[in-house]
Amino acid sequence: MEENTAPFIAQRNNVTILGQGSQVMVFAHGFGCDQNMWRYVIPAFLEGYKVVLFDHVGAGHSDLSQFDPVKYGTLHGYAKDVLDICRLAGGRDIIFVGHSVSALIGILAAIEAPEMFSRLILVGPSPCYINDGDYIGGFERANIEELLEFMDGNYLGWSSAMAPAIMGNPDRPSLASELENSFCRTDPEIAKHFARTTFLSDHRADLDKLTVPSLILQCSADVIAPQAVGEYLHRQLANSTLVLMKATGHCPNLSAPDETIESIARYLPPSTTGRGHHQQAA
Amino acid sequence: MEENTAPFIAQRNNVTILGQGSQVMVFAHGFGCDQNMWRYVIPAFLEGYKVVLFDHVGAGHSDLSQFDPVKYGTLHGYAKDVLDICRLAGGRDIIFVGHSVSALIGILAAIEAPEMFSRLILVGPSPCYINDGDYIGGFERANIEELLEFMDGNYLGWSSAMAPAIMGNPDRPSLASELENSFCRTDPEIAKHFARTTFLSDHRADLDKLTVPSLILQCSADVIAPQAVGEYLHRQLANSTLVLMKATGHCPNLSAPDETIESIARYLPPSTTGRGHHQQAA
Numbered sequence: 001m002e003e004n005t006a007p008f009i010a011q012r013n014n015v016t017i018l019g020q021g022s023q024v025m026v027f028a029h030g031f032g033c034d035q036n037m038w039r040y041v042i043p044a045f046l047e048g049y050k051v052v053l054f055d056h057v058g059a060g061h062s063d064l065s066q067f068d069p070v071k072y073g074t075l076h077g078y079a080k081d082v083l084d085i086c087r088l089a090g091g092r093d094i095i096f097v098g099h100s101v102s103a104l105i106g107i108l109a110a111i112e113a114p115e116m117f118s119r120l121i122l123v124g125p126s127p128c129y130i131n132d133g134d135y136i137g138g139f140e141r142a143n144i145e146e147l148l149e150f151m152d153g154n155y156l157g158w159s160s161a162m163a164p165a166i167m168g169n170p171d172r173p174s175l176a177s178e179l180e181n182s183f184c185r186t187d188p189e190i191a192k193h194f195a196r197t198t199f200l201s202d203h204r205a206d207l208d209k210l211t212v213p214s215l216i217l218q219c220s221a222d223v224i225a226p227q228a229v230g231e232y233l234h235r236q237l238a239n240s241t242l243v244l245m246k247a248t249g250h251c252p253n254l255s256a257p258d259e260t261i262e263s264i265a266r267y268l269p270p271s272t273t274g275r276g277h278h279q280q281a282a
Numbered sequence: 283m284e285e286n287t288a289p290f291i292a293q294r295n296n297v298t299i300l301g302q303g304s305q306v307m308v309f310a311h312g313f314g315c316d317q318n319m320w321r322y323v324i325p326a327f328l329e330g331y332k333v334v335l336f337d338h339v340g341a342g343h344s345d346l347s348q349f350d351p352v353k354y355g356t357l358h359g360y361a362k363d364v365l366d367i368c369r370l371a372g373g374r375d376i377i378f379v380g381h382s383v384s385a386l387i388g389i390l391a392a393i394e395a396p397e398m399f400s401r402l403i404l405v406g407p408s409p410c411y412i413n414d415g416d417y418i419g420g421f422e423r424a425n426i427e428e429l430l431e432f433m434d435g436n437y438l439g440w441s442s443a444m445a446p447a448i449m450g451n452p453d454r455p456s457l458a459s460e461l462e463n464s465f466c467r468t469d470p471e472i473a474k475h476f477a478r479t480t481f482l483s484d485h486r487a488d489l490d491k492l493t494v495p496s497l498i499l500q501c502s503a504d505v506i507a508p509q510a511v512g513e514y515l516h517r518q519l520a521n522s523t524l525v526l527m528k529a530t531g532h533c534p535n536l537s538a539p540d541e542t543i544e545s546i547a548r549y550l551p552p553s554t555t556g557r558g559h560h561q562q563a564a
Contacts, residue, residue: 131455136452136453136455138446138452138453138455139446139452139455140442140455140458140459142442143442143443143445143446143458143462145442146436146438146439146440146442146443147442147443149436149439150432150436150439150440150443153435153436154428154431154432154435156428157428157431157432158428158432160422160424160425160427160428160429161425161428161429161432161444162443162447163425164420164421164425164505165444165447165505168503168505170418170420170421170504170505170506170507170508170510171418171420171508171509171510173413173418173420173421173422176422176425177422180425220503220530221450221451221502221503221530221531222452223446223447223450223452223505224452225452226452226453227453228452228453248502248503248530249503
């Protein structure tokens with residue numbers, strides 16, 4: 001298959017298209033996860049939207065042979081794939097929903113090709129995880145370096161030790177177990193590379209280039225993306241809306257899907273096809 | 283000095299006695315910390331109580347030469363020291379305040395010598411960190427084993443990686459830094475031993491032996507001691523009171539001292555000396 005043909009992209013990123021609407025929603029998963037992580041959220045949008053799911057190269061059932069450490073050494077490589085997928089899905093009026101690092105990937109994609117996007121939904125986004133002067137990212141550089149070294153030395157150990165902290169919600173241990181299992185299914189070398197690309201990224205200087213309106217879904221007690229980061233993004237992103245969720249931990253798409261759905265639906269204009277979103281539904 | 287003499291115990295555990303009241307409050311710190319961790323809480327009690335602070339053997343300025351891996355291989359060894367300290371402090375009508383593992387150490391001490399204690403204040407307690415059938419401890423056994431292996435291999439790395447998750451409150455990075463620094467000041471071999479003793483302990487079967495009334499201070503979004511654990515303790519401990527705090531993370535004594543003070547003061551009867559506790563103060 002030739003690169004950039006629809007079948008090539010569909011296979012590379014294991015693209016799934018569902019739903020009955022005409023407007024497209026693209027859902028992008030975060031580090032160590034795959035499109036399966038959206039399973040509690042997407043049913044609410046299938047009647048009103050065309051729902052596009054995919055796996056980043058290196059994740060889920062993507063084509064691992066396409067993993068290129070140079071291309072995926074920055075978030076721009078992942079953003080390029082998002083643009084391929086968005087073009088495949090029609091390339092206009094797209095609502096992009098990105099979790100965690102994919103929120104930033106979506107921002108980079110929408111800076112590159114704003115004409116393709118109508119709105120971005122940013123779930124637990126952070127443009128920089130490391131504290132820097134007045135900027136609070138949540139981690140000192142040493143914390144991040146130790147997390148990456150731990151991961152380098154023992155990826156499965158890292159997965160088991162860190163999943164409970166990242167997921168939060170210790171009262172529901174099955175959530176952390178699902179995240180841990182998802183981490184463990186990922187190829188360790190690719191995961192380590194993606195982790196480094198993610199946790200050492202700093203896209204604060206790009207934020208004022210975004211023109212597409214965005215919704216920032218900020219969780220409570222999220223050790224990966226603190227509230228100060230959501231507030232920072234809200235200040236830096238023109239046309240952004242900040243919602244502080246009751247959901248705790250870093251994965252509200254898994255731990256609080258109802259609140260996630262409601263928060264997204266409340267932000268979106270009524271869809272033009274199907275039954276529309278939640279607010280229209282009786 | 284002879285063992286069990288007051289000077290021996292005072293030096294072994296670096297005992298500090300402060301305050302103007304007659305009733306004694308003993309404050310016990312958790313893993314990787316020392317008596318300094320109570321510095322925001324104790325000022326509120328100095329006028330009404332005699333406040334006793336100490337460092338567990340192996341922590342702070344305790345006498346490291348007294349560290350005995352066999353004695354401190356179970357929480358009973360630490361409970362024995364707490365009883366020594368309580369005897370030193372008068373041995374009756376004691377209010378014991380224990381954070382994290384020291385809450386359990388206090389329970390064991392009060393089971394051994396109930397006549398010494400009037401009340402226990404249990405801050406972020408857990409009788410068992412590992413999920414077991416219907417019991418939710420917050421961690422699978424594999425999670426705990428990986429955390430302990432990580433710590434064995436790289437104690438400073440563990441400290442740097444885990445402090446942010448344990449402290450929570452990523453919006454205030456100085457809190458995690460303080461905890462990390464406190465972990466790092468601890469002798470690594472002793473810390474590893476204490477961690478193993480702590481995280482592999484299971485004292486669920488002891489709980490129904492406690493007769494001393496207790497206050498359980500349960501934090502929100504605490505990845506070490508989930509809410510289900512606080513509720514379990516409340517069911518198992520006779521004469522217990524459960525308070526769900528707004529404070530998040532595992533160290534409300536550092537992250538939310540005002541709420542911690544208020545919660546303790548509200549539970550205690552008016553003190554008989556000094557200005558008394560917060561509720562009496564104008």
